[in-house]
Amino acid sequence: EAAEKSGYDHFMLKEIHEQPTSIQNTFAGKLMELEGTVRMNELYLNPEQIKHLRRATIVACGTSWNAGILGKYLFEKLAGIHTDIETASEFRYGNPVLCGEELTIAITQSGETADTLAAVRSSKSYGCRTVAITNVVGSTITRESDSIVYTRAGPEIGVAATKTFTAQLITLYMLAIHMGRTRGVITADEAKDLIVNLKRLPGQIQRILNRKEKIKECAQQFADKRDYFFIGRYLNYPVALEGALKLKEISYIHAEGYAAGELKHGPLALITEETPVVAIATKGHTYDKILSNIKEVKARNAVVIAVANEDDKEIEKYADMVLRIPASHEMTSPVLSSVVLQLLAYYTALAKDCSIDKPRNLAKSVTVE
Numbered sequence: 001e002a003a004e005k006s007g008y009d010h011f012m013l014k015e016i017h018e019q020p021t022s023i024q025n026t027f028a029g030k031l032m033e034l035e036g037t038v039r040m041n042e043l044y045l046n047p048e049q050i051k052h053l054r055r056a057t058i059v060a061c062g063t064s065w066n067a068g069i070l071g072k073y074l075f076e077k078l079a080g081i082h083t084d085i086e087t088a089s090e091f092r093y094g095n096p097v098l099c100g101e102e103l104t105i106a107i108t109q110s111g112e113t114a115d116t117l118a119a120v121r122s123s124k125s126y127g128c129r130t131v132a133i134t135n136v137v138g139s140t141i142t143r144e145s146d147s148i149v150y151t152r153a154g155p156e157i158g159v160a161a162t163k164t165f166t167a168q169l170i171t172l173y174m175l176a177i178h179m180g181r182t183r184g185v186i187t188a189d190e191a192k193d194l195i196v197n198l199k200r201l202p203g204q205i206q207r208i209l210n211r212k213e214k215i216k217e218c219a220q221q222f223a224d225k226r227d228y229f230f231i232g233r234y235l236n237y238p239v240a241l242e243g244a245l246k247l248k249e250i251s252y253i254h255a256e257g258y259a260a261g262e263l264k265h266g267p268l269a270l271i272t273e274e275t276p277v278v279a280i281a282t283k284g285h286t287y288d289k290i291l292s293n294i295k296e297v298k299a300r301n302a303v304v305i306a307v308a309n310e311d312d313k314e315i316e317k318y319a320d321m322v323l324r325i326p327a328s329h330e331m332t333s334p335v336l337s338s339v340v341l342q343l344l345a346y347y348t349a350l351a352k353d354c355s356i357d358k359p360r361n362l363a364k365s366v367t368v369e
């Protein structure tokens with residue numbers, strides 16, 4: 001097993017470090033930078049079908065569901081497709097109103113999650129076309145979906161998903177750009193700009209990994225806390241949810257991810273000097289809003305750990321601690337912030353001597369209801 005970990009103490013740490021490479025595998029052969037297009041040969045939807053799509057529904061569980069929220073925002077912004085994101089276990093027992101002009105996109109790392117499979121079967125019974133985004137070749141979902149897009153992150157052993165999550169995000173960017181170009185919602189130049197920024201991600205992630213000591217120190221400082229909050233807005237909202245999920249999965253600290261604008265509708269009552277608040281405060285059109293949210297929690301004496309861009313000097317006036325990501329495009333920074341939060345969870349669990357690769361009560365894939 002030590003050999004399989006390639007010198008890392010845990011599979012999770014190894015898999016976090018594989019991301020500069022795994023992301024390139026997810027891209028491979030798809031990004032047509034000069035033309036401003038993304039090649040998606042696996043998608044069995046012709047241009048006319050893509051143009052006439054009325055709605056997309058994303059179904060997923062756990063970390064894959066968090067990725068799906070980013071997918072919703074991307075499909076709506078880049079492809080102009082109304083998109084719903086549904087928890088598969090709820091969707092299967094709800095009363096979805098679906099029809100044949102619609103697409104269901106199932107996101108599942110393992111391709112075996114029982115609830116996600118059931119949601120796909122249910123969508124098919126309404127005549128929807130189905131696309132599966134999965135990491136496992138030949139998994140059950142690949143036999144049940146019309147199109148299969150592989151995330152190609154390589155096998156993931158740690159129960160807490162890391163490199164497969166970022167691979168899902170990358171796949172969603174590529175699908176959104178592909179559909180957005182086909183539908184004429186974004187121009188070739190806009191697509192090129194995004195593609196250039198996607199291609200920068202492996203190098204930018206490497207930069208974060210090279211300077212992980214600061215994240216480790218931060219994790220150690222707050223490892224004895226009972227509760228943590230993670231807040232973000234828009235594209236950083238799913239980052240906050242996934243940051244909280246990672247922390248609770250492997251360090252057993254109670255953590256909640258919140259849309260920062262919702263703080264005043266409940267969570268503020270729980271904020272004290274004992275609750276660290278991680279604020280994803282990267283540059284973008286909601287930056288000023290998250291600064292206001294940081295002020296709200298500071299006023300309740302919370303310790304604020306901000307995730308911010310390297311070129312942001314202003315943030316130091318507001319946050320107690322700043323974890324940096326390279327200067328980046330608003331649209332692609334969620335991938336970078338996610339890597340920071342993976343490391344924060346990892347080093348917190350390490351400081352608490354938890355069973356990182358096999359957290360209690362959790363399984364890598366949940367094949368029963």
Ligand code: G6P
Nearest residue numbers: 062063064108109110113161363
């Ligand atoms: C389990 C795993 C999670 C995963 C979820 C959904 O709970 O521990 O890491 O996100 O299942 O799995 P899937 O394979 O469908 O993405």
